[in-house]
Amino acid sequence: MRELVKVWKEPEVLQGKRIQALVAIITTRGCSWFRRGGGCTMCGYNIPRGDVEINGEVLKGELERVASAFGGEELIKIYTSGSFLDPGEVPQEAVEHFVESLGRRAEELGVRPHLLVESRPEYVTEEALEPLISNFSVTVAQGLETSSDVIREESIRKGFRTVDFLRALEVLKRTGAGSKVYLLLKPPFLTEREAIEDVVGSFEFLKDLYVQTISVNPVNVQKGTLVERLYREGKYRPPWLWSLIYVLKVGKAIAGDRRVMSEPSGGGRPRGPHNCFRCDRRVLRAIRDFSYSPDNSLRRLEVDRCVCIRSWRFQTAFSFA
Numbered sequence: 001m002r003e004l005v006k007v008w009k010e011p012e013v014l015q016g017k018r019i020q021a022l023v024a025i026i027t028t029r030g031c032s033w034f035r036r037g038g039g040c041t042m043c044g045y046n047i048p049r050g051d052v053e054i055n056g057e058v059l060k061g062e063l064e065r066v067a068s069a070f071g072g073e074e075l076i077k078i079y080t081s082g083s084f085l086d087p088g089e090v091p092q093e094a095v096e097h098f099v100e101s102l103g104r105r106a107e108e109l110g111v112r113p114h115l116l117v118e119s120r121p122e123y124v125t126e127e128a129l130e131p132l133i134s135n136f137s138v139t140v141a142q143g144l145e146t147s148s149d150v151i152r153e154e155s156i157r158k159g160f161r162t163v164d165f166l167r168a169l170e171v172l173k174r175t176g177a178g179s180k181v182y183l184l185l186k187p188p189f190l191t192e193r194e195a196i197e198d199v200v201g202s203f204e205f206l207k208d209l210y211v212q213t214i215s216v217n218p219v220n221v222q223k224g225t226l227v228e229r230l231y232r233e234g235k236y237r238p239p240w241l242w243s244l245i246y247v248l249k250v251g252k253a254i255a256g257d258r259r260v261m262s263e264p265s266g267g268g269r270p271r272g273p274h275n276c277f278r279c280d281r282r283v284l285r286a287i288r289d290f291s292y293s294p295d296n297s298l299r300r301l302e303v304d305r306c307v308c309i310r311s312w313r314f315q316t317a318f319s320f321a
Contacts, residue, residue: 004054005062007069013259014075014114016294021075022113024066028089029054031082033120033159041157041188044222045081056091063098070102072109077116084117085128085140092131099131106136116141116180121160121168129175139178139212142168146184146198147205155187166209173210180213181206185247185273186239187219188227193316196243203251213259214251218244218273220266231271241267241275241283242312245301248290252298261291279306 004027012021033039034046070076082089106113114137119128121142132138144165145156152158172179183202186195199216206214218239221231230236244262252260264287266272268280275283283303290300313319 004058005065007066009071009073011292012075012077013292013294013296016296018294019074021077022066022070022073023077023079024069025079026059026062026066026090027054028059028080028082030089031120032086032088034082037159038157040159041155041226042184042219042222044225044228056094059090059094060097063094064101067098067101067105070105070109070113072111073113074111075114075116076102079118083119083123085119085123085125087123087128096131099135103135112136114139118142119168121164124168124171126171126175129171129177133175133177137178139180140168140172141180141182141213141215143182143184143217144202144206145182145187147202148198151187151190151198155189156184169210178213179211180215181211183214183216185216185218185244188230188236191315192237192240192243192312193318195239196247196316196318199247200250200254203247203254207254207256211258213261214255216244216247216251216260216262218262218264218267220264220273221271238266238271239273240312240315241273241280241287242309243316244273244287245283245303246318248287249298249301252296259296261296262287263291275312276306276308279304279308 006025008023009020010023012019030046031039039046078084080089084090115132116139118141124140129138142165145158146152147162149161169179183199185199190198219227220238221228227236244264248260248262264273264284267284268274268277274280286301286303293300
């Protein structure tokens with residue numbers, strides 16, 4: 001049986017300051033959209049693995065371990081395979097138990113941590129947020145993926161519309177919770193150029209909305225997904241790292257003072273975002289430096305060009321300034 005909760009500490013940036021964050025991945029029933037609609041085309045986090053049944057008591061134990069591991073870090077990031085605010089995935093009693101346990105621990109240490117959780121927009125409600133925001137400062141991350149309803153439905157199969165996301169943003173703004181948004185780089189059925197244009201257009205869409213952090217997630221090929229099937233048939237290539245550099249540069253120019261970042265999963269590997277494999281390491285280093293430096297400066301994305309950029313330019317007709 002695999003471990004139900006994984007906890008570790010890592011460097012982060014919060015409100016322009018370098019900090020230490022406590023990170024936890026908890027095991028839940030899985031994403032409700034996967035259960036009722038089949039899930040997204042690129043997401044393999046909910047493919048059945050024959051694990052034990054997860055109920056409220058099990059989740060209480062998982063979250064108790066997270067609270068016990070808390071050592072005064074300024075930020076706690078809690079990830080599930082779906083939505084932390086979904087009561088069908090993380091029952092309300094488990095959330096309340098966690099808030100109580102973490103509150104006691106925080107009081108002992110004399111601190112008030114910031115929580116980051118993820119959720120689909122339909123679960124972002126004042127009722128779901130109340131136990132969290134009453135005790136901690138909170139940011140909710142949502143996978144908008146794209147500002148295009150057509151791409152989100154036909155390429156990603158996300159199961160919600162932009163209007164749902166906008167409603168959730170209003171709830172976050174009204175309650176004082178922070179807002180983080182994920183954008184997806186190169187969902188299936190888009191060319192490299194179309195994928196770049198979609199992300200840039202999504203940055204434009206977000207520029208006047210209640211969003212403090214925008215994270216660009218390049219697709220990586222996960223097991224059991226439609227993307228994997230297309231990849232095996234030679235019909236899908238993960239995005240170029242040059243594409244990621246490009247959208248981060250353009251996106252940051254659009255976003256201004258907001259934090260723009262990326263954590264490429266599987267970067268530099270055949271199933272993840274990559275260039276020619278010779279230059280990948282230094283390009284990934286520049287992306288991480290940009291994403292996790294307090295100044296979030298564009299100069300950190302400057303990286304020596306590789307000959308493979310010619311192939312990228314040929315495919316996209318884009319170039320760097």
